[in-house]
Amino acid sequence: MNIDKTIQTIVIEALKDLYQFEASENQVQLQSTRKDFEGDITLVVFPFLRFSKKSPETTAEELGNYLLKSVDLIENYNVIKGFLNLVISKEYWLHVLSEAFLTANYGVTAPSENSELVMVEYSSPNTNKPLHLGHIRNNLLGYSISEILKANGNKVVKTNIVNDRGIHICKSMYAWQKWGNGKTPENSGIKGDHLVGEFYVEFDKHYKAEIAELTEKGYSKEEAENQAPSIMGARELLRKWEAKDEETVALWKTMNEWVYDGFDITYKTLGVNFDKIYYESDTYLVGKEEVLRGLHEGLFYRKEDNSVWADLTKEGLDQKILLRNDGTSVYMTQDIGTAKMRFADYPIDKMIYVVGNEQNYHFQVLAILLDKLGFEWGKDLYHFSYGMVELPSGKMKSREGTVVDADDLVEEMVNVARNMSQELGKLDTLSEDEAEKTYQMIAMAALKYFILKVDPKKNMLFNPEESIDFNGNTGPFIQYTFARIQSVLRKAKENSIHIDPTLTSGSISQKEKDLLKRISQFPAVIKEAGDNYSPAVIANYCYELVKEYNQFYHDHSILAEPGEEIRNFRLVLSATVGNVIKTGMNMLGIEMPERM
């Protein structure tokens, strides 16, 4: 029983009966009634005036009258200008609550055998430096989108393409050989990814100094950049690596392992995971083969200097390089190979790339190239393009050291959560272990919600000077409300109060009704979040719900309510709000504490 659908059908019928007009579903605009007016659902009648040839008020009256007669659940209506406000019977809202309370995973559509398989690629780090705040946004979005798609009935494979080869790793390797003195994560106590990152920075420092020295000696900027000893050393390592030189490959393996150990820890604290990991060192050769095949088939062309190119001018784009003149592959080459392998490994219906908007052009080109190569799934690629995280000083840049390190940020958040909890004395009854777990949970909620509540498409600002809030429109606020609800439910249980899903409440307050309406929207919200690939939709909904619940909680007694039926209704309401919050927040990768 979906009231919106019912009303829609009857309105279409009414338009035909009254005005001989055949309306389609999307011409019937229903919205929830604004708080300042009486009613629950509002029909906008302006679009029908040209058929009724009557005033907005009269048209609304006529439609209202028709609906009142045909739909039992409509109790009353009122007309304000061209807006027809419908009052829905209390029984309907109670029925919705009862259903929501009884349905496991209310709002969620479970995947079935023949559901679409969606592969979501996210994270995709380079192995030459630790993860920073930009990666955090990527990881949280990728994980959350995956969960939202699952809740919309899709089968999801989460994947990660690790950028484990290339000149950037060779730079760290070169620096380690040259100035590392045998330093390892074990003997230095430094987390592996950070250690390798240090050598990347070290490389850049020497490289810059060498360029300065050479330009001083009269070299041009370009000559200096190409002939500095460090860059030549790094290139030599890349060449050796591609030639499978034993010593080079061994060092590469060792240093990558350090990085993976580090990443694993960061991924774990972020609470993200993958079903299948691809490594660029495996996929780039497949990409190379495909490009060479395309060359043979005349899809691409070779320049005099031996480099291979695609001509995309017919598509309104430019020329694109696919293989360098020394035969080494570029970013695009690898992505072609990775895509081919993935579609060979899985029956993918839809492929989603969670990658920043700075690469919009890249994915436009990738889809065209795959299409040219004859992969009919090329058109099924979707670039989930998200905005940058900016600092007050502008864009984050690894090489300039203006990045917010992921591990540092998390640690700081946990410290803030710990201090705040201890000041408030909230967790004094918990064991140290449990308390520490809760601090972690709260800290991550603050961070994740902060990032996910923003529209993914937009750039967002992070100011390291101001720590992320724990009050107001925040993750901890939502957790807090959940914990309050659990506390009430615990006490109900302690007092052996049975919660009865059959609802027969006499009177319902405005706040309570607001909550019922809000709960009824949850399934539609999940769908909207899925259709728009937007965790922000879930985040904002949960916030609204929680805000309304806190108002209710403030104004009404639950356990102390003398009327047994009302008390039961409020318990069902509270429990259901708790469940909805948990389901919603879990889609954002945010956990809910029993106490805080």
Add this chain to the structure above:
RNA sequence: GCCCCGGUAGCUCAGCCGGAUAGAGCAACUGCCUUCUAAGCAGUAGGUCAUGGGUUCGAAUCCCGUCCGGGGUACCA
């Protein structure tokens, strides 16, 4: 230069597939804890929705111009 994206309160963001008087949070100020968790609730103040036109019964929302900001643009991923 060309292409793409954005501009809503002091700050961070909702609202944007056209609908009623543009909403939150933070910061500021004022109230509310002997009562289920005050990480809460209530209130005050804060707006030329960058700007100029257009379409429409109706525009923050759609279209065009201008200004400002960000990103991309043939061998870094």
